[in-house]
Amino acid sequence: MSDSDTPAVPVWTLSTSEAVGVPAVPDGETLTEERLAELRTALVAFTSTPMVTLEAHPLPKRRAHAAGLPLDAVSPLALELSRLVAANAKTVSAVSQVAESGEVLYRMVVPAKVAAQLGKGLVKQMRSKAVANGVYDGLVDAATNVSIAKATFVPVGKAASGAGTATAGTTAGVVAAGGAITVAAPLVLMAIAVGASAYADQQRQRAIEHIADLLEKLHDDKLEHERSELDGCRDAIDKATALLLDRGKVGASLGLDSAVHAISTATEKAVRRVQKWEDALRAIVDNRVEVPDLQAAFPGIAEEGGEFRTHIELAALAIALKRRVVVLQGVEAGQSDPENPFENFVRSLRVDHQRIDELEARIDNVLLRLSTLELRPPNRLIDKVLTRGQVDSLLDTSYRLRAFGRGVADTGQTTDVVIEIEKHSDGTLMVLPARACTA
DSSP states (O other): OOOOGGEEEEEEEESSOOOSSSOOTTOOOOOOOHHHHHHHHHHHHHOOOOOOEEEEEEEEOOOGGGGGGGTTTHHHHHHHHHHHHHTTTOOOEEEEEHOOOEEEEEEEEEHHHHHHOOGGGOBBBBBOOOOOGGOSSBBBBBOOOBBBOOEEEEEOOOOOOOOOOOOOOOOOEEEEEEEEEOOOOHHHHHHHHHHHHHHHHHHHHHHHHHHHHHHHHHHOEEEEHHHHHHHHHHHHHHHHHHHHTOOOOOOGGGOOOHHHHHHHHHHHHHHHHHHHHHHHHOOOTTHHHHHHHHHHHHHTTTSHHHHHHHHHHHHHHHHHHHHHHHHHHEEEEEEEETTTTHHHHHHHHHHEEEEEEEEHHEEEEEEEEHTEEEOOOOOOTSSSOOHHHHHHHHHHHHHHHHHHHHTTBSSSSSOOOOEEEOTTTTOEEEEEOOOOOOO
């Protein structure tokens, strides 16, 4: 493919306030994917202001409705995207093509530094067990399912004439240090909020599916009641999400207060259970334990499913719902002060996220510790030959313990985060769950 055949993709550098000392991008210069990655690195290194990049690709393939959170064509996020495109459509041909297209995939890349400010739980990288749980990192053609050729990226910016920092209803642009920088705090805030909320809801759905499978075998009414109470919070959270993202006010009639109470109660139950598990693990000597002692401390751990595994999934469900509520509270705080939305948003998220992250880390540590335990036969059998059934039982339980470690999230360095937003021909949006950037 020749350079002339390479599609040009507009890319905006978005800031939440007036940027100072950003790397220069000469007007008219196109960027390769590698050069764009270098630019992102430089933006993180040389600026203290949170900055993201936003690309506008042709939409290769629509995702199913359940894949993300839908937004109306007149939602603030849709309007902000339209304003951004309209501001540059007459001066940049690549943007003009986006303006004329009815189907667009916006791809926002949030640097790891910014993602870390919003809490470690914004995105986790899991060790994949099946292809079905993966995602397409590259863009694929809807008809052939083949990766589309690499594009060149056209930096886009709008020089402001006496423009100051943007408020919640505007998208102003500034040029700093020769670079094309657009101040778009509302756009950045809402995109991150919806992407994070979609990701948390994706985690909720997975937890619910796991719990349903476990309870089918367990037949425990108390645990079923816990599941029902938590899943019953979804309607109130969904309504509050839609209302807040349309800049409405959340009232008591939505039932969000009762939902928050139920989620907090479930979170505290998880904390108490984790404390008991930690105490039981501390009592194990030399990392070796008999199966009866292990089952006494972790009921059902040696069985398919079991009470312990259900408690783990209930904790995961409570954490996922708590993350959605925290994002809602952050959006509400950010919108309450339109002159300074991003800073308020981050401040509101940080403390609650730290508590959730600590709980999640403690659960992960319990699972990792369990995966390293060595099983030993009961003392009364040490001098005797084990039967085939006893050997099989020990091996089966040992394999189950090892599996706990494989299911723990990768707790390594925070990665860049990708938030993809589909714009459809009728103006509606589909915001996909935030995910770790692997490209």
